[in-house]
Amino acid sequence: MNLNTDAEKKNTYDAIVVGTGISGGWAAKELTEKGLKTLVLERGRMVKHPDYPTATKDPWDLPYAGSPTREDLKQQAVQARTGYTVRQDTKHWFVNDLENPYTEIKRFDWMRGYHVGGRSIMWGRQSYRWSEMDFEANAKDGIAVDWPIRYKDLEPWYDYVESFVGVSGNKDGLAQLPDGKFLPPMELNCVEQDLKKKVADKFAGRTVTIGRTANATAPLGHSPQRGTCQYRNLCSRGCPYGGYFSSVSSTLPAAEKTGNMTLRPNSIVYEVIYDEQKGKATGVRVLDAESGEQVEFFARVIFLCASTFGSTFIMQNSVSNRFPNGFGNDSGELGCNIMDHHLSVGAAASVEGFEDQYYFGRRANGMYIPRYRNVGKDKRDYLRGFGYQGGASRQGWTNLVAELSLGADLKQTVSKPGAWTIGMGGFGEILPYHENRVFINKDKKDKYGLPTLTFDADLKDNEYKMRKDMASDAAEMLEAAGYKNVHTFDNKIGIGLGIHEMGTARMGKDPKTSVLNKYNQVHACKNVFVTDGSAMTSAACQNPSLTYMALTARAVDYAVSEMKKQNV
Amino acid sequence: MDRREALKRTAWLMGGVVSAPAIMGVLKGCAAKPSVDWKPAFLSNEQATLITQVSEIIIPKTDTPGAKEAGVPQFIDLMLKDVYTKDDQDRFTNGMKAFDDKAKETYGDPFVELDAEQQTEFVKQVHDDAIKAERGDNRPEKRPFILMAKELTMLGFFTSEPGATLVLQYEAVPGSYKGCIPVSEAGSGRTWAT
Numbered sequence: 001m002n003l004n005t006d007a008e009k010k011n012t013y014d015a016i017v018v019g020t021g022i023s024g025g026w027a028a029k030e031l032t033e034k035g036l037k038t039l040v041l042e043r044g045r046m047v048k049h050p051d052y053p054t055a056t057k058d059p060w061d062l063p064y065a066g067s068p069t070r071e072d073l074k075q076q077a078v079q080a081r082t083g084y085t086v087r088q089d090t091k092h093w094f095v096n097d098l099e100n101p102y103t104e105i106k107r108f109d110w111m112r113g114y115h116v117g118g119r120s121i122m123w124g125r126q127s128y129r130w131s132e133m134d135f136e137a138n139a140k141d142g143i144a145v146d147w148p149i150r151y152k153d154l155e156p157w158y159d160y161v162e163s164f165v166g167v168s169g170n171k172d173g174l175a176q177l178p179d180g181k182f183l184p185p186m187e188l189n190c191v192e193q194d195l196k197k198k199v200a201d202k203f204a205g206r207t208v209t210i211g212r213t214a215n216a217t218a219p220l221g222h223s224p225q226r227g228t229c230q231y232r233n234l235c236s237r238g239c240p241y242g243g244y245f246s247s248v249s250s251t252l253p254a255a256e257k258t259g260n261m262t263l264r265p266n267s268i269v270y271e272v273i274y275d276e277q278k279g280k281a282t283g284v285r286v287l288d289a290e291s292g293e294q295v296e297f298f299a300r301v302i303f304l305c306a307s308t309f310g311s312t313f314i315m316q317n318s319v320s321n322r323f324p325n326g327f328g329n330d331s332g333e334l335g336c337n338i339m340d341h342h343l344s345v346g347a348a349a350s351v352e353g354f355e356d357q358y359y360f361g362r363r364a365n366g367m368y369i370p371r372y373r374n375v376g377k378d379k380r381d382y383l384r385g386f387g388y389q390g391g392a393s394r395q396g397w398t399n400l401v402a403e404l405s406l407g408a409d410l411k412q413t414v415s416k417p418g419a420w421t422i423g424m425g426g427f428g429e430i431l432p433y434h435e436n437r438v439f440i441n442k443d444k445k446d447k448y449g450l451p452t453l454t455f456d457a458d459l460k461d462n463e464y465k466m467r468k469d470m471a472s473d474a475a476e477m478l479e480a481a482g483y484k485n486v487h488t489f490d491n492k493i494g495i496g497l498g499i500h501e502m503g504t505a506r507m508g509k510d511p512k513t514s515v516l517n518k519y520n521q522v523h524a525c526k527n528v529f530v531t532d533g534s535a536m537t538s539a540a541c542q543n544p545s546l547t548y549m550a551l552t553a554r555a556v557d558y559a560v561s562e563m564k565k566q567n568v
Numbered sequence: 569m570d571r572r573e574a575l576k577r578t579a580w581l582m583g584g585v586v587s588a589p590a591i592m593g594v595l596k597g598c599a600a601k602p603s604v605d606w607k608p609a610f611l612s613n614e615q616a617t618l619i620t621q622v623s624e625i626i627i628p629k630t631d632t633p634g635a636k637e638a639g640v641p642q643f644i645d646l647m648l649k650d651v652y653t654k655d656d657q658d659r660f661t662n663g664m665k666a667f668d669d670k671a672k673e674t675y676g677d678p679f680v681e682l683d684a685e686q687q688t689e690f691v692k693q694v695h696d697d698a699i700k701a702e703r704g705d706n707r708p709e710k711r712p713f714i715l716m717a718k719e720l721t722m723l724g725f726f727t728s729e730p731g732a733t734l735v736l737q738y739e740a741v742p743g744s745y746k747g748c749i750p751v752s753e754a755g756s757g758r759t760w761a762t
Binding site: 070193355356406410 | 750751
């Protein structure tokens, strides 16, 4: 109970942030820069820029040419489902699945890493704004609940976070993909430029452009520890040049500079402490991952930024008389409405010609085709839409395995750049379905003795109809461009494979049908804010991290102004 | 000294002349068996020797290093041991045995005892047949030994330092990105290793 002991005082802060990923890093920066003494809790180990163990390894420095061993695949069987996460240079950033199990009623792919920085170290860095169309979608379609905000509410915050993050992009002038505060765009290569021209000629309303990526193509004066992108394309190892945005390279150093941050890694938050008499949360309960000790920390305001399922777990695990169904769960929507982007569908082709053309440097970015389906007058037999990410390149040695070339001739042939190929894969919006849900399983414990999560979610009719277009539209564009051997692909996936999971503590106008209000504040408990992907009311098709950052910065601004007014 | 010289001296020591055919027979018998000078972790010494020779035929030393100098045999051994599934390990070693049996059938001797010309000719034959089979109607579900060897050799070689830097080209820190330039302006104009 609350005895005013010295120990309690020592553990009391103005604010607590749970999680140090994309949203937690921003909460830490914003709260500390506004003068709040902030405890930042991370369940995983410490990581400090520029200590990235594999960052500068050359190909010959990695055992097995980087391939995962049988033992790696045993320990990280789920993390390996992407095909690219469990390699010798990145496997240490992803969880051991045997130590961090979960239950999947239908296939569910939960990809994560537990360390300071979270997935902001390994993320794909694609950074797109949502448009008005995205915020209005649920209301217009009569689906789920309406967003309690619109684009104009978030626009100044997109400006704000983009300027700090450093997003390289091109002003494309498209209503469905608002332009941002960009650093210079990266170049499309010769074949991508060819596709761009041909798509502009033959497909009204479709645009091929360069991706918008959180890589610095120009210096960021406000962050001296940030360098510029060196075009090594090894970002997911962590970048000692500070070439891309992560919590570790960007927001946490800013928070540290204020002197107001206490960063405590190896701190697994498993409960929000709710004081029923005061009608507010007073702190969090932490399990120390190293000592096994249970500690309580206290604060006036709490930001849950532990990732969608991380924060949802904490809330579901925080049961009290006031909240018998999980903290903040008056609506029954906590844990429901799991969304993601469905992917692994598109097309590829061979490209003849361009034999004398090549590129220098390894671009940490690809081409992007913004959503055009169900935009303007276009009407399909499904709701919402998808964008494409992809690129062109010249083949290397891998294609020569199946050729007759051998010996000295093989060495000669392989040293000349091979034929061009091009491909694109769609990122499709998944609708919010109440029954796509996650819940606590007390029968299965993790290595710390904490209950685990069970997932019950799958794609439905709208998504499968959309996938047909995602494959055939891509093929159609490649065919129209005159490319050869055009072939589609559409692979069986689990929700979660997009690694854009969201929706399980959604924002809404009505506390009866949502968990958070328009400022990411828990309807039922005003001093707790949730600003990671769990807050999302719909999924759009744009990569969501930039939106999480904007929501977080806006929520902190609101929280602090409310604190000043003594409302929180 | 070479073997003929050694044998002449032996004959002299033994006080007689050794006939030519006999010389050939004894030469073979006395020849030091080819072997590897490192301890394989998965393959037997004989298997490691065979794959060393096969991989060097696939990627030979020219004016740039070949598979052996680039450490490819050791790489193959480790890949089999730690990365390949049991089924794929078996496919490789059983396939290697079948390969060797076929060499014996064709030339009368195990593969590692054939001369360089015979080995190259045999590898090319087996390799070309496998490629044709892959392109044909009865394409095997899984690749045979010779193509597994080729895959591993190429993977090991083009991720090795000599392979990546001397046969292909590699820039550890490019520093800039130029998307659309002539091949002649893209570094040395060779294929990028990564």
